[in-house]
Amino acid sequence: MKKISLAGQIFIGLVVGIAVGAIFYGNPTVNEVLQPIGDVFLRLIKMIVVPIVVASIVVAVAGVGDIKQLGKIGGKTLLYFEIITTIAIIVGIAAANIFHPGTGVNMSQLDQTDISSYVETTESTETKSLVDTIVEIVPTNPIAAFAEGDMLAIIFFSLIFGLGISAIGERGKPVLAFFQGTADAMFWATNQIMKFAPFGVFALIGVTVSKFGLASLIPLGKLVITVYGTMIFFVLVVLGVVAKMSGYSIFKLIKLLKDELLLAFSTASSETVLPRIMDKMEKIGCPKHIASFVIPTGYSFNLDGSTLYQALAAIFIAQMYGIDMTIAEQVSLMLVLMVTSKGIAGVPGVSFVVLLATLGTVGLPVEGLAFIAGIDRILDMGRTAVNVVGNSLAAIVISKWEGKFTPVNEVANMEKAS
Structure with a gap:
């Protein structure tokens, strides 16, 4: 009998989880039973993310050892991220203007969700400027950054540490060997943890459906369809064109990432697939130092799905309240999102926090978010999958831009990576 692939197992977990959640909708016992299973899976993934990122970057940078080359890669990466996320914002605003998902929505039919915790987070982050955020990329205590999972600070420290190992030559080789061993061991651990993924997916999607119910999508069905469409x-079109310009196929990339996309979609967490997409991008031809830098950095600066959703949701709320935003106001919204979507990266519930900060800045009623908070998990699943595709493609684009992409036998490597 042919063994079911990981993607197949995750899909089965997804379908069974939806069925169980729908059958036991509104039953708190289901949450009590399933939530711990989902939490254990997410904690297992979070446990290995920081060691993998640190070890991979240190090994990659120590191997390159050229601060000018790393600076050039960093500059190209941030430029690319800014261009793509700006296009995502424009696409989101355009879709909201074309399809008008918020026009005619009867707010009396919608359930309101408490968003006070997001408001508190927004108030604490709004006091920080973009300059403050840049300053905080440099950690005063690397161990604290590791403990808090502050990805940008972790990346910065790992870059400096890797350069230091390279600079001391022979004396740095034992340290480099230690981090190479750490990376190899953590990737082995990732493969073992992924065997638990179908159960984690089953539990997390089961909890989501049992808590909110499929019926919760009906009043906001037009928003859900517009966002996913x-x-x-x-x-397919924007990233597809970028991939084509880079000499790669977006369909080939999606096929390569089918396991990771299913997992990211089901768990609504891009952290669950960070180690595997770094590994896969390296196996299809991206240099280790580029994949190890671009992908983790993209988790803070290149959230294409999230920025697209934030733009669309902001216009949706304006339409829901009957507010007709002028072209100038929509341009202002775009400019604000370009800043806020980067300025508070890494904050829990970042998409909601960004939306709250943005709505307040452009004069839209923040209370509108309470009407869509109930289905945010469903929308989060989609935007997480888009974020994964966007960051994986970014590694290919930067590798091609640097002339360092070395295609290999992708079929064989896809089998090894799976």
Whole structure:
């Protein structure tokens, strides 16, 4: 009997989880039973993310050892991220203007969700400027950054440490060997943890459906369809064109990442697939130092799905309240999102926090978010999958831009990576 692939197992977990959640909708016992299973899986992934990122970057940078080359890669990466996320914002605003998902929505039919915790987070982050955020990339205590999972600070420290190992020559080789061993061991651990993924997916999606119910989608069905339709357009057309310009196929990339996309979609967490997409991008031809830098950095600066959704949701709320935003106001919204989507990266519930900060800045009623908070998990699943595709493609684009992409036998490596 042919063994079911990981993607197949995850899909089965997804379908069974939806069925169980729908059958036991509103039953708190289901949450009590399933939530710990989902939490254990997410904690297992979070446990290995920081060691993998640190070890991979240190090994990659020590191997390159050229601060000018790393600076050039960093500059190209941030430029690319800014261009793509700006296009994502424009696509989101355009979709909201074309399809008008918020026009005619009867707010009396919608359930309101408490968003006070997001408001508190927004108030604490709004006091920080973009300059403050840049300053905080440099950690005063690397161990604290590791403990808090502050990805940008972790990346910065790892870059400096890797350069230091390279600079001391022979004396740095034992340290480099230690980090190479750490990376290899953590990738082995990733493969073992992924065997638990179908159970984690089953539990997390089961909890989501049992808590909110499939019926919760009906009043906001037009928003859900518009968001997902726009995201599919963005991936196939916008990212498809970028991939084509880079000499790669977006369909080939999606096929390569089918396991990771299913997992990211089901768990609504891009952290669950960070180690595997770094590994896969390296195996298809991206240099280790580029994949190890671009992908983790993209988790803070290149959230294509999230920025697209934030733009669309902001216009949706304006339409829901009957507010007709002028072209100038929509341009202002775009400019604000370009800053806020980067300025508070890494904050829990970042998409909601960014939306709250943005709505307040452009004069839209923040209370509108309470009406869509109930289905945010469903929308989060889609935008997480788009983020994964966007960051994986970014590694290929930067590798091609640097002339360092070395295609290999992708079929064989896809089998090894799976």
